[in-house]
Amino acid sequence: MKGIILAGGTGTRLYPLTFALSKQLLPVYDKPMIYYPLSTLMLGGVRDFLVISTPTDLPLFQKALGDGAELGLRISYAEQPQAAGIADAFRVGAEFVGSDSVSLVLGDNIFHSPELPDVLARSMKDVDGCVLFGHSVADPRPYGVVEKAPDGRVIGIEEKPSKPRSSEIATGLYIYSNDVVEIAHSITPSARGELEITDVNRVYLQQGRARLHSFGAETTWLDAGTYDGLLDATHFVREQQRSGGRIACLEEIALRRGYIDAGSCYSLGKKHKNSGYGQYVMEIASDTRWGRLTYVAQ
Incomplete structure (x- = not known):
């Protein structure tokens, strides 16, 4: 299983904070934002990563993370010159993915749950199609809304609906079988010229190969890409760490998994x-x- 962290874009939702620094390098309490999505995939057992970002920001990510060897990982880097949609990650990372299945996480998404390692490990085993991860929100209209059957099969995906049929949205965490690269190359860019991840997911939906794992109340999901989201994430991490532990401590995860x-x-x-x-x-x-x-x- 390969892992892609999409850390590109211009961070316009956080201007002027991101005039000079990539959103994913902003601090979330005691560590850079990029640590959180990296730790999420590490908890699932991923050790081989590709970080995708802009040509300007890539050297900063390389300085922050290096090649991963100190943590028993492999971290490589690829350029995405301009925002081209989430699904463009599979075009940019096609050579990196090779013949493997792949997980993708957005660089501003933070997940915390005691069930996360087991859920990810199960979801990454023998992948056939795609696995999405849902979370219920008070206002799903700004997101991709997902409907599922009792057995977990996805039966509907609607992007930013004015009248959502569900309160469950697809978070920025995805797992795909290897054919996602071919599918990403086959879809047509949107009117904005971007490759939409919803279009990729709809292909799997039409094939009956899309599943949704719904995170429960014990799981925290945060989008740190807005002012309020960034502040909420910082407060959440601070409160959780008052008990003495550390969220997204890469060294601890690497030690507990036997990588170092x-x-x-x-x-x-x-x-x-x-x-x-x-x-x-x-x-x-x-x-x-x-x-x-x-x-x-x-």
């Missing part, structure tokens, strides 16, 4: 020992559950 050992994790935290984030990483690596306390105490 405790010694490597400790060293990564030590690089940032003056920050609360770095201190947390060092504490996690020193936990006796990992059986390496002697090493990190030297």
